[in-house]
Amino acid sequence: MSAAQPGTLFIVAAPSGAGKSTLVNALLEREPTISLSISHTTRPPRVGEEYGRHYYFVERAEFERQIAAGTFLEHAEVHGNFYGTSVATVQELLDQGRDVLLEIDWQGAAQIRRAKPTCVSVFILPPSRAELERRLRGRGSDTPEVIERRLHNSREEISHAHEFDYIVVNDGFDEALGDLQAIVRAVRHRGELQWKRHEALIAELLEEPGIGNR
Numbered sequence: 001m002s003a004a005q006p007g008t009l010f011i012v013a014a015p016s017g018a019g020k021s022t023l024v025n026a027l028l029e030r031e032p033t034i035s036l037s038i039s040h041t042t043r044p045p046r047v048g049e050e051y052g053r054h055y056y057f058v059e060r061a062e063f064e065r066q067i068a069a070g071t072f073l074e075h076a077e078v079h080g081n082f083y084g085t086s087v088a089t090v091q092e093l094l095d096q097g098r099d100v101l102l103e104i105d106w107q108g109a110a111q112i113r114r115a116k117p118t119c120v121s122v123f124i125l126p127p128s129r130a131e132l133e134r135r136l137r138g139r140g141s142d143t144p145e146v147i148e149r150r151l152h153n154s155r156e157e158i159s160h161a162h163e164f165d166y167i168v169v170n171d172g173f174d175e176a177l178g179d180l181q182a183i184v185r186a187v188r189h190r191g192e193l194q195w196k197r198h199e200a201l202i203a204e205l206l207e208e209p210g211i212g213n214r
């Protein structure tokens, strides 16, 4: 069923290790009406990652079949693996009036901007190169080779930060989380959305007083 107003599509991107997933998970606790889009990926699961909760983990041949079948709203090769966002899931949620958040790379963000020009995109920067490296190593989820590759690729990812509507520096976690939440809340209060959302209130406020009601 379609809602009176479609939801807003948010994109969050960052170089690997900047703290994107940690920030997004904390944001979703504060703003539980946002739905997180679960991506498909050919990357092997990390320890503790579950099918359908972190990603839909699929083989490369299956991913390629799904590209051909038109499953994806966007897809890209990142750090040597394929990642993609399913069009069906995202569209169904937006049509129900839900806000949807995509954690995707800059290439996917560029594709989404073309397909959904009203999307709102946020880029997360680490406070320094040394700290990015420290976080990637400290997370303990990737092999040294994978970490080197991600550090190497971070320059290209960061060089696209200016294409995003907002940039948040994740130095102090609480401040960065507050910034991210402020962006989401400001977008949700935009006049064009609020005017439709509060149609009944505005109609009541604009009602001409009837004779005898003054």
Ligand code: GDP
Pocket (backbone or CB within 6 Å): 013, 014, 015, 016, 017, 020, 021, 039, 040, 043, 074, 075, 076, 078, 079, 083, 084, 085, 103, 104, 105, 106, 107, 108, 109
């Ligand atoms: P991490 O987020 O850096 O810890 O590592 P991941 O392996 O989870 O993600 C690797 C990269 O793929 C990141 O830049 C993600 O933003 C990106 N990514 C994840 N899902 C998608 C997706 O559905 N589409 C696209 N285009 N990129 C994705």
Ligand code: ADP
Pocket (backbone or CB within 6 Å): 014, 015, 016, 017, 018, 019, 020, 021, 022, 023, 135, 136, 138, 139, 170, 171, 172, 173, 174, 176
């Ligand atoms: P990404 O999703 O961008 O690859 P993660 O969310 O996995 O990054 O975060 C990478 C590591 O950095 C994690 O171990 C996380 O706990 C840590 N981290 C995230 N934000 C901060 C912060 N503001 N200060 C210190 N460590 C952080």
Ligand code: 5GP
Pocket (backbone or CB within 6 Å): 013, 014, 015, 016, 039, 040, 043, 074, 075, 076, 078, 079, 083, 084, 085, 103, 104, 105, 106, 107, 108, 109
């Ligand atoms: P990781 O392998 O660490 O989970 O993710 C690495 C990168 O892949 C992240 O920076 C993430 O943004 C990106 N990524 C995850 N899912 C998608 C997706 O569906 N589409 C695109 N384009 N990138 C994704």
